Amino acid sequence: MxxxxxxxxxxxxxxxxxxxxxxxxxxxxxxxxxxxxxxxxxxxxxxxxxxxxxxxxxxxxxxxxxxxxxxxxxxxxxxxxxxxxxxxxxxxxxxxxxxxxxxxxxxxxxxxxxxxxxxxxxxxxxxxxxxxxxxxxxxxxxxxxxxxxxxxxxxxxxxxxxxxNADMRMQALVDVIKTDSKAKSVYLIGQDYSFGQQVAKAARRQLQAARPDIRIVGDELHPIGKVKDFAPYIAKIRASGADTVITGNWGNDLTLLVKAAKEAGLHLKFYTFYANSLGAPAAIGDAGVGTVRAVAEWHPNAVDGNxxxxxxxxxxxxxxxxxxxxxxxxxxxxxxxxxxxxxxxxxxxxxxxxxxxxxxxxxxxxxxxxxxxxxxxQLIQPLYVAVMQRLADGGIRFDNEGSGYGFKTERYLAPAATATPSTxxxxxxxxxxxxxxxxx
Incomplete structure (x- = not known):
């Protein structure tokens, strides 16, 4: 409960x-x-x-x-x-x-x-x-x-x-992806404005440096706040053979994206900036347990026993x-x-x-x-990469939005490890x- x-x-x-x-x-x-x-x-x-x-x-x-x-x-x-x-x-x-x-x-x-x-x-x-x-x-x-x-x-x-910033957040996600031996092909999808473009750019650059063996099999930008049905995008992801998705989507654009993936029975690993909020955990449901990750400066289950x-x-x-x-x-x-x-x-x-x-x-x-x-x-602070879990399984103390699903820390990066050079x-x-x- x-x-x-x-x-x-x-x-x-x-x-x-x-x-x-x-x-x-x-x-x-x-x-x-x-x-x-x-x-x-x-x-x-x-x-x-x-x-x-x-x-x-x-x-x-x-x-x-x-x-x-x-x-x-x-x-x-x-x-x-x-x-x-x-x-x-x-x-x-x-x-x-x-x-x-x-x-x-x-x-x-x-x-x-x-x-x-x-x-x-x-x-x-x-x-x-x-x-x-x-x-x-x-x-x-x-x-x-x-x-x-x-x-x-x-x-x-x-x-x-x-x-x-987006480079810092992506750096945290890639720090996890680079240790995932099952990650072979990545699909990038995001919102078509400056932020979404920067997320895709950072993902390409950092994946090339950390895991040059990973293939980027799709790089899609969609209109921000205008897509009501992401089923066609999910069909493209399925056809690409991707095993991993990276997205900076937020708000309804994220919720509808992951909901469409769930409805299509597409079981992939999602590395996201914001999957721990605004209806996304409930929309993802069981399909996200152990497969959906989010990066944040803190989350309710971030610090055990604190x-x-x-x-x-x-x-x-x-x-x-x-x-x-x-x-x-x-x-x-x-x-x-x-x-x-x-x-x-x-x-x-x-x-x-x-x-x-x-x-x-x-x-x-x-x-x-x-x-x-x-x-x-630029504020320099810790970052946590957290993976979705069921509250009922007992590995987390709090769920998100009463959904029965929450997030558990998979990787902690101290402030010094999150900082990228200033230009x-x-x-x-x-x-x-x-x-x-x-x-x-």
Whole structure:
């Protein structure tokens, strides 16, 4: 049976004792002090609305953790965090319109992540905005947009990524594939935009280096968010003779892909970025046990016997008890905690000061550690490759989304092992100020 969560008071106490955090009854921020505002630009409608909703739950949960300890301390006292959500409809133009609304409201922190295409456009727009409006600068905190260019050739002083990039995630998956003697032929399938293209590129390059004997028998990109029936794609995979599939698909594009494979009786190993979420475990079912893998910075069964990790997960499930809401991103909690710490260190919400406080910042809890690389603003943290298991078999403590299926760690990579070299040539505010003709 799926894990049953205890009474809310018990969970709050267990989380506080295990992590060292204050209980939710911690002193509130002084009355009259304005909140520190965060603006989340995300697709809250359309085919990936469920992914946007999952992000919002996670961000609100993280904000509540900070506010439960009284908020963020500035020289005039403690300020609560406040989240405003802007619907980008998962489109670039809509996201840019929402950014204009956000900056008009003088919200200093922009959060986005479910689209690398949107993230790239936001980086460009924020670079220009911050140069034109030095009294209204914003910082961009990226929790999921993993195209390597965002911390590579498009790196920006104003952008910080808190997720492992696509090359890092692929490196973790290939670390497992290279030891699988039964992997002989691989089919690549992904969404046809910058992220999906980068996943395919990384898979080809890294497989060639790690396992040159493996044949790539298919390389397919499909329209993002528009395919309703993946049966024709599954037929191509079957015809290719592939024994392994690698995909970066997320949201409904992943759920429908694996569901089609299951319905067709196609039994392959799936190496994925996101198979542990948003309906995928239930859609895969028994067909995924021992064959479907996902990579993440943490998962509920990641750390055996760690009370702090278990209490963290239980506290989230107590906050959001519906099975469909069971998708906890540790990196979003890390992001909000690191932002709050950086603001306190900077003693201001000024974008330049907070950015400098984030550069090189360290995060450490009783079950996770990370550091923000100063050269490109890429968070360096552990990665886990986990394989799907039945809860009833007793090898895992928690299932996903009440499905009866969860994930068990197969490979752990320490932070130093996940880091890929930085190629960023970052322009900093003093560089822009000294550029001839720069607008202020």
């Amino acid at each position: 799926p894990y049953r969560f205890p009474h809310a008071a018990s969970v709050a106490l267990a989380f506080a004792l295990a992590t060292g955090a204050q209980a939710p009854a911690a002193s509130a921020a002084p009355a009259g002090l304005p909140p520190i505002r965060l603006g989340m630009i995300e697709g809250m409608s359309g085919p990936f609305a469920n992914a946007g909703e999952a992000v919002e739950r996670n961000i609100r949960f993280a904000v509540e953790q900070v506010n439960a300890r009284g908020g963020v301390r500035l020289p005039d006292g403690k300020h609560l965090l406040s989240l405003t959500v802007f619907d980008s409809k998962q489109g670039v133009e809509d996201a840019l319109l929402q950014l204009k609304q956000l900056t008009d409201q003088k919200i200093p922190f922009v959060l986005e992540g479910n689209s690398s295409a949107v993230a790239g456009a936001l980086v460009d727009a924020i670079n220009k905005h911050n140069l034109r409006s030095p009294d209204n600068r914003v910082l961009f905190l990226n929790y999921s947009a993993v195209d390597p260019v965002l911390t590579g050739e498009k790196c920006s002083f104003w952008h910080f990524r808190f997720d492992a 009370a702090a990790s278990d209490a963290f997960y239980r506290s989230f499930r107590q906050r959001y008890p519906q099975p469909k809401d069971d998708y906890l991103f540790l990196r979003m909690d890390v992001m909000i905690d690191m932002l709050a710490t950086a603001i306190e260190k900077a003693r201001t919400i000024d974008a330049i000061a907070v950015a400098r406080a984030l550069e090189g910042a360290q995060y450490k809890s009783r079950f996770h550690e990370a550091s923000m690389r100063a050269s490109d603003h 960023c040539q970052m322009r900093r505010p003093q560089d822009e100020a000294s550029t001839p003709g720069a607008s202020r």
